[in-house]
């Protein structure tokens with residue numbers, strides 16, 4: 001009886017709040033250099049927000065959102081075709097990153113007394129999961145298309161075999177990317193393993209809220225809900241300490257112009273902000289807020305993760321992207337949620353080791369508005 005009542009009430013709620021957001025696809029996006037077909041999906045909501053995804057790297061290729069006057073623009077860097085994504089112009093634009101996002105010192109770690117060696121693809125360190133089979137480089141399988149949480153989207157899945165890119169264990173990874181009618185773009189990750197192995201996934205979207213290809217993001221305002229950050233050496237490896245941001249150029253606890261103090265970092269290995277912030281506990285409500293004063297576009301980030309990497313596009317080099325637009329130095333900002341960098345070699349940082357029988361989980365919501 002109670003169950004039937006619950007179904008009746010729940011059914012009414014569902015009927016009175018239908019999801020207007022829709023997902024289209026798959027449509028062909030092209031072929032990789034080795035001939036694998038890449039597909040694209042389009043998510044649309046009732047406010048004119050349009051998000052595009054591809055199976056290569058389970059990547060977000062476009063996020064089109066209105067400004068304060070209702071004018072829609074794409075706010076993430078990307079390419080028109082597969083060749084662009086497979087070229088060296090692509091610095092992880094919009095893709096899912098792993099098995100371990102961010103840097104691992106000297107490409108080495110020891111687990112249960114055994115040393116594992118990984119590719120050194122960012123001298124002298126390992127970056128973003130490796131070279132050929134890192135999660136951004138592989139074509140993911142579409143597992144499901146339709147309703148996800150409060151919106152609609154696509155579930156991508158990928159199996160990485162034992163030893164791939166030097167990592168122990170076979171892992172099965174799922175990523176759900178969905179859009180709802182509140183302009184929330186939600187990314188959820190899950191992973192399982194058959195051997196102890198490190199896992200730290202993220203999404204590497206590059207945002208410019210004035211529109212991809214616009215001027216630098218130095219005028220964007222940024223708030224980070226973080227009292228501490230991870231100081232790094234000149235190769236961007238953590239020193240092992242967590243420093244307070246208070247009174248330093250790293251402090252974004254109150255909204256600050258990104259460009260206000262960034263020049264002090266130009267002569268460092270990072271060439272700007274390229275640092276992980278330790279999120280305060282309340283960050284499950286709001287981790288970051290980014291605002292472009294010209295367009296009025298605002299993006300908030302919420303996550304269940306301990307850290308967020310602030311990267312201000314310091315290695316963009318004027319490469320040509322989507323629609324022939326040029327992506328000049330510091331013309332986009334990444335806010336990558338996840339674990340703290342080099343956690344496998346940093347005893348004081350929260351562990352990123354996944355064990356058989358456990359499930360790695362991570363949620364990140366990018367929400368868009370204008371003011």
Ligand code: GLA
Pocket residue numbers: 091092102127236274309311315334
């Ligand atoms: C990350 C790193 C940066 C840079 C970009 C890709 O976010 O922290 O240093 O390597 O990826 O170019």
